[in-house]
Amino acid sequence: MAQYNNTDNPAFENIIELKNISQSYDGGQNWIIEDLSLNIEDKPGQGQFACILGMSGSGKSTLLRYIAGLQEPTKGEVLIKGKPVSDDNRVSMVFQQYSSLPWMTVLDNVGLALRFKGISKKDRDLKAMEILELVGLAGHEKKFAQYPTLSGGQLQRVAIARSLLANPDILLMDEPFGALDIRTRIQMQDLLSEIWEKFHSTILFVTHDISEAVYLGDDIYILKAQPSKIVEKIEIDLPLKRNRETKRDPRYTQIVHHVEDTMIKVSGM
Numbered sequence: 001m002a003q004y005n006n007t008d009n010p011a012f013e014n015i016i017e018l019k020n021i022s023q024s025y026d027g028g029q030n031w032i033i034e035d036l037s038l039n040i041e042d043k044p045g046q047g048q049f050a051c052i053l054g055m056s057g058s059g060k061s062t063l064l065r066y067i068a069g070l071q072e073p074t075k076g077e078v079l080i081k082g083k084p085v086s087d088d089n090r091v092s093m094v095f096q097q098y099s100s101l102p103w104m105t106v107l108d109n110v111g112l113a114l115r116f117k118g119i120s121k122k123d124r125d126l127k128a129m130e131i132l133e134l135v136g137l138a139g140h141e142k143k144f145a146q147y148p149t150l151s152g153g154q155l156q157r158v159a160i161a162r163s164l165l166a167n168p169d170i171l172l173m174d175e176p177f178g179a180l181d182i183r184t185r186i187q188m189q190d191l192l193s194e195i196w197e198k199f200h201s202t203i204l205f206v207t208h209d210i211s212e213a214v215y216l217g218d219d220i221y222i223l224k225a226q227p228s229k230i231v232e233k234i235e236i237d238l239p240l241k242r243n244r245e246t247k248r249d250p251r252y253t254q255i256v257h258h259v260e261d262t263m264i265k266v267s268g269m
């Protein structure tokens, strides 16, 4: 198997760098992550849609927490645009669980990021409405952001809309569609793909679903567990614009099989 080499392509800026990360929760007796390195490059005018694919417990959420500045590794360095993680970084996170505030309307939930910046209610609402249109929630803005007033898919749209309104340089997504039924999941994948095309942002998307990673990702990083390490980077050789046809492309099926074989090899199944 081709070993992942943390090589730099000098043509692109490294937007996210994890350098020789190790993680222990018991003072160094057990290492959950060991000497993990990862470079995510920003392709000018295109952004980046990177997927991290790994089994449950392989450390995916932990890696996102480092990048979001919610946790520091035991050893190693986390850099965003070449600098240590700080509050100045515009990083947004979308979680698997619905993270909206159920006592607030959809509109207020989405506008929340701007409230802390001191932007007036009127301007917040205008901007929030633009994004709500984009994610297909226009008409629902006055509803409370709670289940079952909104469906699971709609609540995830609220979370995505809120993250987009914060205008992040980096959007971190932690198995955001994991709790959705298959039909809604496919709709949300297509929505995200469309959004990425418009915004050209850097998305780091974490999933254990192989077909989802191949469908959405531009690059896929395969993470093995115990201890966690990136074992392979797969550049997805499919047209950037993804749609239903993508899944009928023989290359799509080939890549899915290749990734599946790799996952089986690294998990020792």
Ligand SMILES: Nc1ncnc2c1ncn2[C@@H]1O[C@H](COP(=O)(O)OP(=O)(O)O)[C@@H](O)[C@H]1O
Residues within 6 Å of the ligand: 025, 032, 054, 055, 056, 057, 058, 059, 060, 061, 062, 063
């Ligand atoms: N606070 C903690 N204390 C001890 N172990 C932890 C802690 N947080 C995470 N872990 C362990 O780290 C590993 C990776 O967890 P996580 O990043 O949540 O994996 P994933 O998101 O891929 O399912 C798991 O084995 C988990 O049990």
Ligand SMILES: [Mg+2]
Residues within 6 Å of the ligand: 060, 061, 062, 174
């Ligand atoms: Mg997780």
